[in-house]
Amino acid sequence: MRALLISIPLTILFASAPLADPLPSWTDTATKDRIIAFVEGITDPDSPDYVTPAARIATFDNDGTLWAEQPVYFQLLFAIDRLKEMAAADPGVLTSDVLRAAVEGDMETVAASGTEGLLEIVSTTHSGLTVDEFQAVVRSWLDTARHSGTGLAYDQMVYQPMLELLTYLRDEGFRTYIASGGGLHFIRVFSESAYNIPPEQVIGSIGNGSYSAGDGPPRVMKDPGLFFIDDKAGKPVAIEARIGRRPVIAVGNSDGDFQMLEWTTAGDGARLGILLHHTDSEREYAYGRESHIGQLARGLDEAASRGWLVIDMARDWERIWPSRE
Amino acid sequence: MRALLISIPLTILFASAPLADPLPSWTDTATKDRIIAFVEGITDPDSPDYVTPAARIATFDNDGTLWAEQPVYFQLLFAIDRLKEMAAADPGVLTSDVLRAAVEGDMETVAASGTEGLLEIVSTTHSGLTVDEFQAVVRSWLDTARHSGTGLAYDQMVYQPMLELLTYLRDEGFRTYIASGGGLHFIRVFSESAYNIPPEQVIGSIGNGSYSAGDGPPRVMKDPGLFFIDDKAGKPVAIEARIGRRPVIAVGNSDGDFQMLEWTTAGDGARLGILLHHTDSEREYAYGRESHIGQLARGLDEAASRGWLVIDMARDWERIWPSRE
CATH class of the missing domain: 1.10.260 (434 Repressor (Amino-terminal Domain))
Structure with missing residues (x-):
């Protein structure tokens, strides 16, 4: 026995020592394993899936992906x-x-x-x-303002596992962007404090704007009317215009994110599309196929054939909110 | 004499030793001194003008500011x-x-x-x-393609002093953006190789776009018609939408940059507006007030009263092109 132990090189013992878990609020399922394996492939210079740091872009939907969206946006x-x-x-x-x-x-x-x-x-x-x-x-x-169901402030109703995923990706050299159908100026108010995502990395819908000066201090005004809706086919168009690179990872939860995932995962090399399926009526909400908000039907139908990863909230997340449990 | 020398603390001798010149292609004039003094104030934690690294944004016009624009854009x-x-x-x-x-x-x-x-x-x-x-x-x-006047490739007709300013600002923690009336997708082709500015830091005019899939690989199309002109009052609107912060430094060369400088320098704290005046008919071009391209009239009229710095190309730049002299 002693001879056997001595025959194992020390480097192997150290290499197999467990590192700190980057996703502690994720249950140890195949979902978590696949995310970590993907990121390790992207960041390993010896891997065929290696991606240079400058190209490590991850885009996240906001409503229903980073924070909750029920009962109403x-x-x-x-x-x-x-x-x-x-x-x-x-x-x-x-x-x-x-x-x-x-x-x-x-x-x-x-x-x-x-x-x-x-x-x-x-x-x-x-x-x-x-x-x-x-x-x-x-x-x-x-x-x-407080949420009618949880009593929490709205910017506390962010998903702890997603906060860990954002941090993990940034630690691995990714720049994390929001690509949301929600309002650009609205999201920027809490994106830095809630997600550590700076204003220049928020992509969202935006109304008309104009510049005023002369009759007061120079300022940018919010005017009536919509300039751009960052949803569905608008998401790849806006991401291309804003970043100029195709993401390596795209994360969403509804069919409004379908085109973002489709465009992302059609890129060369390793790409990962992720959909969050809300399956947890006890700790959060269960909805998808028939929902009036955050409908997810085509995404569920095609995820397997497209190789997209579907997070089952009830199964894959040990914890939902940062401030609970 | 010996006693005098000994009485000078060594730290003072070292502190007053000249550092490497961050702007070697700039003539030693008040223009260069003011730029360096401004940046030193912004980056000195003990200065009343100190700005945190996250807020250090500099926006540069492109045509006539970073590269030439004569005889035609x-x-x-x-x-x-x-x-x-x-x-x-x-x-x-x-x-x-x-x-x-x-x-x-x-x-x-x-x-x-x-x-x-x-x-x-x-x-x-x-x-x-x-x-x-x-x-x-x-x-x-x-x-x-080659320029009719110089025989240079167009992306070699960039201004060496501006390349040094971009590098200097980045070394001091700034993020450098382009904010151009020129085309977003056009500029991105050379912004990284010519200026070390990545695609996500290019703001420009853009045509209509759309997403296509199903009849071929998922792709973003360039469609007929203009979506946004990033010029004049459009510049502050686009900078606000893209970055979500008011720049600390804005650099332009024409009245198309007036509102960008006006909005920038109206912000709280220390801000710097810079205009490049093309005064060098021998080494580049001399134009401004009456020019059909890059007209600079209101900017020259109001620069002094607004505290904007005007670069006199002939006087302030020892060298124009990276590949010459």
């Missing part, structure tokens, strides 16, 4: 709260049925108004002020 | 060369007088067509192909 809740404040100061802002329904809490009418109604609510509440002023309003809302 | 020369190739393969692409004038070298008619005519030439030659295909065409053009 948090940005819409912000917009309605802001609309109520605006209407209290000047009821004249309520110029349509959908705006009146929103302040009365008649979410059925709001939902029935479709995308057009939602955009009217967003445009009304996200324009007519400077970017700085808007972001101060969002900051103040985040500091006081 | 280089991107327009590229567009005309490409239009000639397209017309040789299919004369049917020449659907208007301005397009026909462009391939016949009738620059008077092209100039008389104004912005609309120029945009028609650019749109025709910059659409109907993928971003990757377009950039391969630009790369091939840069490899073969």
Whole structure:
């Protein structure tokens, strides 16, 4: 026995010693193993999958991927709260049925108004002020508003396993970007504090903007109307325009992320598409195929044939929120 | 004498020893001194002007600021060369007088067509192909085309003093961005090799784009029509949208950069606006107030009152091109 032990070179003993787990809130399943194996291949100069640090780009959807999105997109809740404040100061802002329904809490009418109604609510509440002023309003809302289900501040309803994945990727030389259908200026208010993602690495939908000077301090204004929707086929277009590189890893949770994953994983060399499937009605929410928000149908249908990794929240995550358990 | 020397502490002797000059191609004038003094204030933690590394953003115009722009914007020369190739393969692409004038070298008619005519030439030659295909065409053009005045490749007609300024700022913790009226996809072809500026730090004008898949590999297309012009009041809007921070330093050469400098220098704390005045008809070009390209009139009128630094090329630069002298 002693002779056998001595015959094992020390280097092998050290090489097989377990390193610190980079994803401690992930259950030890094949999902976690595949993520780590992928990152190790990308970063090993001797691997055929090696990618230079400059090309290590990872893009993450936000709503339902980095933070929760149920029962309603948090940005819409912000917009309605802001609309109520605006209407209290000047009821004249309520110029349509959908705006009146929103302040009365008649979410059925709001939902029935479709995308057009939602955009009217967003445009009304996200324009007519400077970017700085808007972001101060969002900051103040985040500091006081609480989620009806958990009682948590909205920017505390981020997924601990995703925070670990972001940190792990950055530690391995990746730059982590958000590519969200949500608002660029809205997300930037908390992206740095919640995710350690700086403003220049946030890609999102954006309204019209303009520059004003002469009649006051030089400033960038948020104007009515939508300039770009960063969703579905808009995501690859915006990522290309903003970064100029195809991501190596793309992470989403809904069919709004389908094209981002499709474009990413069609690139040369090793690429990884990841979908988060919300399967945990006890600790978070269970939804997907039939959901009115975050619908995931085509993604589930095609993930296997496309080689995309599907995270099963209930199975793969030991912990959901940073502040709990 | 000996006693005097001994009384000087060694630390002072070392502190006053000259460091390597970060801007060796700049003449020792007040212009160079002011740039270095500004950067030293920004980076000294004990200075009231100190700026944290994350906020150290510098934006540079491209045409006429980082590379030359006479006798005509280089991107327009590229567009005309490409239009000639397209017309040789299919004369049917020449659907208007301005397009026909462009391939016949009738620059008077092209100039008389104004912005609309120029945009028609650019749109025709910059659409109907993928971003990757377009950039391969630009790369091939840069490899073969030569400037009529200098015989240099266009991406060699970059200003050595500006390359030194970019490197100096990066060495001092700045991130250097291009904010150009020129095309985003065009500039990215040479921004990394010419300036060491990666694609994600290029801001420019951009045409419409779309995503295609299903009928071929997933790809981002360049479509006809203009999506955003990154010039004049568009520059602060685009910089805000792309970076989410106000620059600390903005550098331009024409009234198209006025709003970028105005917005930048209106920010809190120490900020620096720099204008390059082309005054050197012997080594480069002399133009400004009356120029059809790169007009600089309001900038010269207001620079002193706004505290902007004006570089006099003939006086302040010992050397122009990297490959000469």
